[in-house]
Amino acid sequence: MASFVDAVTLFAQGGKGGHGCASVHREKFKPLGGPDGGNGGNGGDVWLVVDSQETTLLPYHRSPHQRAGNGQPGMGDFRHGKNGETLRLPVPAGTVVKDKKGNILADLTREGDSFLVAGGGRGGLGNAALASSKRKAPGFALLGEPGDEVEVRIELKSVADVALVGFPSAGKSSLIAALSSARPKIADYPFTTLVPNLGVVQAGDDRYTIADVPGLIPGASAGKGLGHEFLRHIERCAVIVHVLDTATLESERDPLSDLKTIEAELAQYEGDLGEIEGYVPLMERPRVIVLNKVDVPDGLTMAKMVAPEISELGYPAFAVSAVTHHGLKELSFALAKMVADHREQVLAEAENPRPVVLRPDRPAQRDEITVRTVQANGETIFQVRGSKPERWVKQTDFANDEAVGFLADRLANAGVEEQLFAAGATPGVTVVIGPIDGGVIFDWEPTMQTGAELLGRRGTDLRLEDSGRKTRAEKRAEYYDRMDAKAAAREELWTEREAGVWTDPDRD
Numbered sequence: 046m047a048s049f050v051d052a053v054t055l056f057a058q059g060g061k062g063g064h065g066c067a068s069v070h071r072e073k074f075k076p077l078g079g080p081d082g083g084n085g086g087n088g089g090d091v092w093l094v095v096d097s098q099e100t101t102l103l104p105y106h107r108s109p110h111q112r113a114g115n116g117q118p119g120m121g122d123f124r125h126g127k128n129g130e131t132l133r134l135p136v137p138a139g140t141v142v143k144d145k146k147g148n149i150l151a152d153l154t155r156e157g158d159s160f161l162v163a164g165g166g167r168g169g170l171g172n173a174a175l176a177s178s179k180r181k182a183p184g185f186a187l188l189g190e191p192g193d194e195v196e197v198r199i200e201l202k203s204v205a206d207v208a209l210v211g212f213p214s215a216g217k218s219s220l221i222a223a224l225s226s227a228r229p230k231i232a233d234y235p236f237t238t239l240v241p242n243l244g245v246v247q248a249g250d251d252r253y254t255i256a257d258v259p260g261l262i263p264g265a266s267a268g269k270g271l272g273h274e275f276l277r278h279i280e281r282c283a284v285i286v287h288v289l290d291t292a293t294l295e296s297e298r299d300p301l302s303d304l305k306t307i308e309a310e311l312a313q314y315e316g317d318l319g320e321i322e323g324y325v326p327l328m329e330r331p332r333v334i335v336l337n338k339v340d341v342p343d344g345l346t347m348a349k350m351v352a353p354e355i356s357e358l359g360y361p362a363f364a365v366s367a368v369t370h371h372g373l374k375e376l377s378f379a380l381a382k383m384v385a386d387h388r389e390q391v392l393a394e395a396e397n398p399r400p401v402v403l404r405p406d407r408p409a410q411r412d413e414i415t416v417r418t419v420q421a422n423g424e425t426i427f428q429v430r431g432s433k434p435e436r437w438v439k440q441t442d443f444a445n446d447e448a449v450g451f452l453a454d455r456l457a458n459a460g461v462e463e464q465l466f467a468a469g470a471t472p473g474v475t476v477v478i479g480p481i482d483g484g485v486i487f488d489w490e491p492t493m494q495t496g497a498e499l500l501g502r503r504g505t506d507l508r509l510e511d512s513g514r515k516t517r518a519e520k521r522a523e524y525y526d527r528m529d530a531k532a533a534a535r536e537e538l539w540t541e542r543e544a545g546v547w548t549d550p551d552r553d
């Protein structure tokens with residue numbers, strides 16, 4: 046039996062960024078040719094893209110782990126690494142993407158609609174790109190960053206124009222087969238249909254899609270008999286068709302009570318597309334009633350019996366046979382008309398008929414750098430958060446002292462050291478950059494040699510007051526002082542010599 050796969054948890058991983066290269070240019074007679082290490086390539090992204098050729102999420106049920114290509118490392122002679130390959134995962138129209146908590150991230154309905162699930166990591170800079178007037182030949186390069194690792198739930202909510210609902214074995218699949226070119230499996234045991242069948246119906250010049258929703262049973266709206274999975278598929282349709290079995294052998298059932306049961310389930314069902322713009326509640330969608338199996342003599346009798354009550358409901362009603370095709374033409378044209386009316390209405394309301402491309406904000410994107418203290422295992426830890434410092438540590442090769450020094454400079458330039466001082470950090474405390482579990486932890490050695498004692502009264506900064514650098518005026522004053530002192534000393538020597546206190550051996 047086919048497995049039911051219209052909801053899958055997908056684990057997507059963006060490709061790793063390639064590492065930058067640290068290399069020095071070599072040429073005959075030029076021993077110090079300068080840094081020439083290229084940058085690493087970016088890791089590939091993972092995208093979901095609607096492809097109308099796809100009808101199920103089956104491929105992701107089989108392989109839920111999807112990973113984009115890694116960026117290539119940079120090489121000497123300024124050669125940059127290639128970017129990793131982007132992974133475009135084809136999904137059927139009607140795929141809804143949700144986060145772990147069930148929030149809808151994207152609703153992909155049109156051909157080409159796409160959603161960035163997991164971004165690739167950035168490639169690291171090579172030492173050529175890191176060279177500056179201060180750092181002429183860096184002996185290190187930046188590491189490539191890891192790609193995003195994201196878990197999403199993807200669900201298929203069919204985008205058929207017409208949805209057939211009804212009890213198991215009412216003849217929904219048989220009707221689809223008779224109306225369209227779809228060839229679903231048909232059998233008379235309950236729940237034959239486990240994956241909705243989608244068919245295309247041609248009625249004159251009109252064309253529309255029709256889905257047979259797997260049979261519903263009482264309690265379906267509460268999830269019974271996979272009810273939720275099945276009801277998910279009617280959330281988007283323009284028209285709901287009730288397929289009623291006029292020839293059921295179950296004595297406690299008849300078309301009218303079946304209709305009431307299914308309507309009650311529809312009324313109970315709360316889909317989760319309600320928050321999407323333009324959503325029309327199920328109970329407000331147009332309905333059609335189909336009395337099926339009138340080729341069976343008992344069925345025809347039953348259809349005639351319930352006809353008055355059915356017509357009282359005010360819905361268009363058709364007595365048909367999926368086997369002999371009786372009444373199918375009328376049904377097919379009536380549905381075509383209803384779908385056409387619906388489309389006209391939607392087109393009139395639609396503002397943007399082009400495919401949407403969604404790049405969700407990366408959750409870690411925060412420009413502000415914060416420092417706070419956290420208690421862990423009886424120790425005070427200073428935690429630094431912010432997308433920049435967190436990226437910088439990922440780019441650092443901690444086995445290379447020069448790379449670590451570069452990181453320290455970056456942190457100091459961004460004001461992280463000052464923020465640490467202000468938060469009360471002293472040399473030697475434990476600092477974590479990033480999340481407590483998973484961030485980079487180290488003992489803090491400030492690059493500003495003198496520690497907290499440097500910070501004087503609030504609003505003053507002793508480092509500025511005692512900078513060690515002299516102003517021009519100070520230098521000039523010192524110079525004159527020095528000149529005066531020399532002159533005074535010369536004078537003194539002179540008088541002493543005149544007074545005969547001592548004799549100059551060279552003069553005699």
Ligand SMILES: Nc1nc2c(ncn2[C@@H]2O[C@H](COP(=O)(O)OP(=O)(O)OP(=O)(O)O)[C@@H](O)[C@H]2O)c(=O)[nH]1
Nearest residue numbers: 213214215216217218219232236237238260367368
């Ligand atoms: N005589 C007669 N039998 C029919 C007619 N339509 C369907 N059947 C039979 O009814 C049984 C069930 O038909 P399906 O089309 O599989 O019913 P379904 O509604 O798709 O059932 P589920 O997928 O289980 O919900 C099959 O044995 C069909 O041959 C009809 O118009 N006349």
Ligand SMILES: [Mg+2]
Nearest residue numbers: 217218237238
């Ligand atoms: Mg079926």
